[in-house]
Amino acid sequence: MATRAEIAKPVLTLVLLAAALTVLIVLVAGITRQRIVHNEQAWILQRLDALVPPATHDNDLLDDSIAVQSPELLGTAQPVRIYRARRNGMPVAAVIRAIAPDGYRGPIELLVAVAPDSRLIGVQVIRHDETPGLGDAFESRDVHWLDRFRGRSLTDPPTQRWTVRRDGGDFDAFTGATITPRAIIKAVRNALDYYERNSQRIFELPPQ
Amino acid sequence: MSASPKVFGSTAQLIAVCPLLAMSDTVADALGIGAAVLIVVPLATVVLALLRAQLTDETALAATMLTVAALVACVELLMSAWLSELRTALNLFLPLVVSNLIVVHHLQARHGTLGGAFGGSVRIAVGIAITLLPLGIARELVGRGSLLHDAGRLLGPGAGWSEIGVFRVDMGFMLAMLPPGAFIAFGLLLAARNWLTQRRQ
Numbered sequence: 167m168a169t170r171a172e173i174a175k176p177v178l179t180l181v182l183l184a185a186a187l188t189v190l191i192v193l194v195a196g197i198t199r200q201r202i203v204h205n206e207q208a209w210i211l212q213r214l215d216a217l218v219p220p221a222t223h224d225n226d227l228l229d230d231s232i233a234v235q236s237p238e239l240l241g242t243a244q245p246v247r248i249y250r251a252r253r254n255g256m257p258v259a260a261v262i263r264a265i266a267p268d269g270y271r272g273p274i275e276l277l278v279a280v281a282p283d284s285r286l287i288g289v290q291v292i293r294h295d296e297t298p299g300l301g302d303a304f305e306s307r308d309v310h311w312l313d314r315f316r317g318r319s320l321t322d323p324p325t326q327r328w329t330v331r332r333d334g335g336d337f338d339a340f341t342g343a344t345i346t347p348r349a350i351i352k353a354v355r356n357a358l359d360y361y362e363r364n365s366q367r368i369f370e371l372p373p374q
Numbered sequence: 375m376s377a378s379p380k381v382f383g384s385t386a387q388l389i390a391v392c393p394l395l396a397m398s399d400t401v402a403d404a405l406g407i408g409a410a411v412l413i414v415v416p417l418a419t420v421v422l423a424l425l426r427a428q429l430t431d432e433t434a435l436a437a438t439m440l441t442v443a444a445l446v447a448c449v450e451l452l453m454s455a456w457l458s459e460l461r462t463a464l465n466l467f468l469p470l471v472v473s474n475l476i477v478v479h480h481l482q483a484r485h486g487t488l489g490g491a492f493g494g495s496v497r498i499a500v501g502i503a504i505t506l507l508p509l510g511i512a513r514e515l516v517g518r519g520s521l522l523h524d525a526g527r528l529l530g531p532g533a534g535w536s537e538i539g540v541f542r543v544d545m546g547f548m549l550a551m552l553p554p555g556a557f558i559a560f561g562l563l564l565a566a567r568n569w570l571t572q573r574r575q
Contacts, residue, residue: 172430175428176428176429176430176432176433177433179425179428179429179433179437180429180433180436180437180440183425183437183440183441184440187440187441187444188444190444190448191444191447191448191451194447194448194451194452195451197455198451198452198454198455201455201456202451202454202455202458205454205455205458206458209458297552298399298551298552
């Protein structure tokens with residue numbers, strides 16, 4: 167049997183090591199926190215600016231945003247951010263950070279920009295895990311695929327044709343993948359639906 | 375801790391390389407993950423070599439896990455702050471550098487002195503980084519027909535010029551880009567190494 171001291175020493179070493187490493191992580195987290203927050207904001211702002219050019223609005227999209235919840239239309243039980251663009255106080259666009267929950271390899275995060283007349287300004291995929299070379303065609307082989315949403319609305323095309331051609335819809339899928347386009351089209355349609363139902367509220371809620 | 379037979383050593387290294395293989399689909403990713411290994415493995419080895427006298431066989435593995443996990447967490451944070459695009463690309467594979475604790479643990483067992491352990495760890499880390507690089511080159515070349523496609527992530531946005539379009543492909547040879555491509559390329563690399571070793575004898 168090991169004596170008490172023989173057990174205590176290594177255990178004490180482990181505890182001290184754990185404490186020292188914790189301090190190290192806390193220090194590094196403290197040093198990096200501001201930059202990480204800044205990077206995250208710059209990352210999302212760059213994508214917002216691509217959809218809603220800064221010249222078209224005079225407010226700060228990151229400050230003027232709200233968090234909403236709608237699991238059935240926005241694809242997640244988590245709060246979803248909506249960025250609001252205004253010019254002289256008048257709505258210019260609402261950008262919904264919606265989720266397409268049924269991507270081929272997991273959820274696809276989208277930015278769906280809607281004009282006050284309920285027409286789409288544009289759609290961007292900001293995070294996804296689709297198969298390289300197949301499901302990610304919208305950012306490599308077929309970079310203009312997402313452009314086809316521009317100007318569309320809930321009634322253009324009619325609801326039942328808001329899907330890929332294979333399912334009797336109006337949208338082309340890209341070569342080699344059906345599930346990904348299907349998921350994106352559905353999520354965009356649902357985001358439009360959400361906007362239509364809440365358009366008043368979206369611009370009236372105080373920023374949070 | 376009993377001295378491990380040589381066979382275990384190479385198996386341990388092979389296992390440690392496996393999760394990292396997934397990140398060798400382009401040259402920039404391979405360089406990024408290689409750099410993370412180069413930082414974590416030698417540092418962890420030094421820390422553990424210093425503590426060696428205080429640890430028993432039973433606590434050594436726990437100490438190794440703690441140290442490697444903490445260092446990987448720090449590298450992750452630092453990368454998120456200063457190389458955020460690369461960090462996004464490496465995704466959840468960066469935490470997998472933790473799998474290198476097998477290597478660190480093994481080094482502890484084999485080298486008695488601090489210098490010996492450090493030297494051994496640098497050799498292995500460089501070995502892993504050097505293994506990833508040809509894989510990254512081969513897979514990017516075959517899969518995309520380019521080299522340094524996304525070097526901007528690693529070297530800053532100014533590095534856009536550095537992409538070398540070797541030939542144009544429409545779909546690319548996808549197998550090379552997908553995870554199985556890493557194992558096929560790794561297998562070929564091992565075969566080439568074995569063939570060279572045999573020829574030398």
